[in-house]
Amino acid sequence: MFSFELHHRDAGTAARLSTFHTPHGPVRLPAFMPVGTQGTVKGLTVDQIAATGAQMVLANTYHLALRPGADVVRDLGGLHVMMGWQGPILTDSGGFQVFSLAERTVVTEEHAVFRSHIDGSTIELSPERAMEIQQQLGSDVAMVLDHVVALPCSAEVLREATERSIRWAARCQAVPQRPDQCRFGIVQGGLDPVLRVQCAERLSAMEFPGYAIGGLSVGETPQQMRDTIAATMPAMPADRPRYLMGVGRPEDLLMAISLGIDLFDCVMPTRNGRNALAFTAAGPVRLRNLKHQRDPQPLEADCPCAACRHSRGYLRHLFMADEMLGPILLTIHNLTYYQRLLAAAREAIAADRFAQFYEQRMEGYGKSGK
C-alpha cells in the first residue's frame, strides 16, 4: 500500500522529483506538511487546508495521546474520519515533545516517564506504546520513538541517546503493524557527522520504507544545519522518501531540497501567521506595522488565497482589533505561500533548473534584509 516512485533528478543539484504512494493517495515530493498538532491545523477547516495546496498533514502523537486520548480518536473513527481529512496523515512519535514540552522527564532504556503539561499526570512512553498510540490514531505514516537530547551536550550523552534511538527503532519495528500504516526511521546524532552517518547506516539496514533526519532546527546555525544534512544524505537510502523534521524557513526548505530532502513539516507558516507575520516572495511582512493602515494592496498580487482577496489595510485592522479572522487569513496565506513555493520547486526540478530557481528566490528573501 506504500511505495516510492522516483521521477527525475535535477541536473545541477541533488534535488529530486518523486511520488510517495499511501493508502490515502499520492504525495508529490518535495512536499510540505502543515502541522495539525491537536488534530486541527489551527483555525482552518479541512477545505481551507486543501485549498492551500497541502497534500499531507502532520498531527502530534504527544498532544493527541494526552487530549482527547488515542482511544477516543480511535472511537471517533481514527484521525482521518475525526478531522475529516481524506488525504495522507503523518504522526510524529511524541519523542520530541516528551523532551521539550513535558515536565520532569526521566529516560531509562525501557521508556521515558514524564508529567503531562496539561494536568501533571504521570505518563510512560515506550517504543511499543508509541506504536500502539499511532495505530489507534490511524495515521498513514507513524514515526519511531527516538531519544532527543538538547544541544549542546557532551559527546558521550549524544552518543548514548543516538544508540538508544537505534535500539528503540528496532523495538518499534518489532511491534506488529496495521497494513494501512507504515513507519519511518529517524536519524539522530546531533551535529556530529560521523554519528549521523553511523546512525543512518544502522537504520538503513532495518529497511524502513522512509527515513527522517531528526534533531535539527533546535538552535544551531543555518550553516551547521546545512553541513549536518549534507554529511548525512549520502547514508540515507535514495530509494525511499527523505523527511527533514521540523524545518523550517522558506530558505531552509530550498537548501534542503537542493541536498535531496523530499518532505518537510514546520509550525513556522502557521505560528507566524497567527502572530501577524506574512511570508512573501519579497520577504516577510509584519502586518501590525502602521504603514499598512491604509494600504489597499494585497500581500501578494499573484497569490490566489483568501487573504489576498483583501487589502493589507484590512488584514492589519483584523489584527489590531484582535479578530480571529486575522490569524485565520494569515495562516491561509502563509500555507499557500509554502505550497506555491514547493510546487514551483517541483517544476524547477522537472525542468533541470533548480539551482537557478534557488538562487532567484534567495535574492527575494535578501531584499527584506532577513
Added chain:
Amino acid sequence: MFSFELHHRDAGTAARLSTFHTPHGPVRLPAFMPVGTQGTVKGLTVDQIAATGAQMVLANTYHLALRPGADVVRDLGGLHVMMGWQGPILTDSGGFQVFSLAERTVVTEEHAVFRSHIDGSTIELSPERAMEIQQQLGSDVAMVLDHVVALPCSAEVLREATERSIRWAARCQAVPQRPDQCRFGIVQGGLDPVLRVQCAERLSAMEFPGYAIGGLSVGETPQQMRDTIAATMPAMPADRPRYLMGVGRPEDLLMAISLGIDLFDCVMPTRNGRNALAFTAAGPVRLRNLKHQRDPQPLEADCPCAACRHSRGYLRHLFMADEMLGPILLTIHNLTYYQRLLAAAREAIAADRFAQFYEQRMEGYGKSGK
C-alpha cells in the same frame, strides 16, 4: 436603487413574504443578518458567511468609527470592498453602543459625548456625525441615531428619550445622502404601547424607506417583548421593510415573524457558537458536556454545514483543547441553523402554513426544556 416588494401574506398570521431590493442585490424577507461588529463575522471568511445562506450582514458603526476609523474604511474602499462582502450591508447608528459600551456618556439635545471603551478618548456622536460616518462606511442601509435608555426607567425619562429620538431622526434625514445608501427610522418607546405607537406614527410621516423597532431584547420578558411588538406593528408602515433590532432566540424570531417583522440581527448564534452552545431543531446542545466525548454523530444529521461533517466528539475535543476551529465550526453551524430556519419560514409563509410551522418548531425547542 431601493424598493420593497410584497409577495404574499400568510393566511393564518401577520407573517409576510417580500423582497427588499438594494444596490448590492435583493434580500428575500423575512431574513436574518449575522453580526460583523468590527467588519468581520468573527472567525468566518466571506465565503463561509455566504455558505451559511446569509444574504445581508450587519456591521457596527460605533466599533468601526473607533477602530480602524471611518476614514480608514473609506480609504480602503468602503465596507463592501474592505470586507470582500458583495451582498448588502446594514450599519447601525452607534446609538446602542454609546449607551451600553462607552464610558461616561452624557447626552444633550445636540449630541452624545462619551469615552471610547478602547482608549478612553472623548468622542462626540451627533445625528449628523452618525450619518457622515455611515456614508464613509458605505453601507446599503444606514440607521438613524436614536437615544436608547436603560430599562426600567421613569415614564418621564422614557418619553424624553423617545421625543429626542424623533427629533434626531429628523436631523438625520436632513443630511444629504449618497444615492447608494438609504436610511431606516427607529421606533423607540420602551414597553409603553402608547409611546411606541406615537413614535411609529411620527416617524411614518417622515417617509423613511424602512423602519426598525429598537430598544427591545434588553432584559424584558418574552411576553413583554411580544406585547410591545404586537402593539407597535399596526403603526408600522406595511409597505416598507420592518426590522426588529438585536433579536434574538429562534423562538423570538418565529414569534416576531408571525406578527409581521421582516428583518433581524442578533449576536446570539455567533456568540453562543463561540461559547460551545449549538442550536439544533431539538433545542440547544452544550458541546463541552462529557457525554459528547465519544459521540460519532453530527450535531444535526440533515444539516449541510461544515461543522456537521464532523462528529460531536471532535467538536467537543476542539473546545476542550481551546482550538479556534471549535468556535469557527459552531459559528458556521449556528448561522446555518438560523438561515435554514428563516428559509423554512419563508416557505411556510408562501404555503400559507406559517402557524403550523411555528407550532411544530416550538415543540422541538420545548423538548430540551428551554
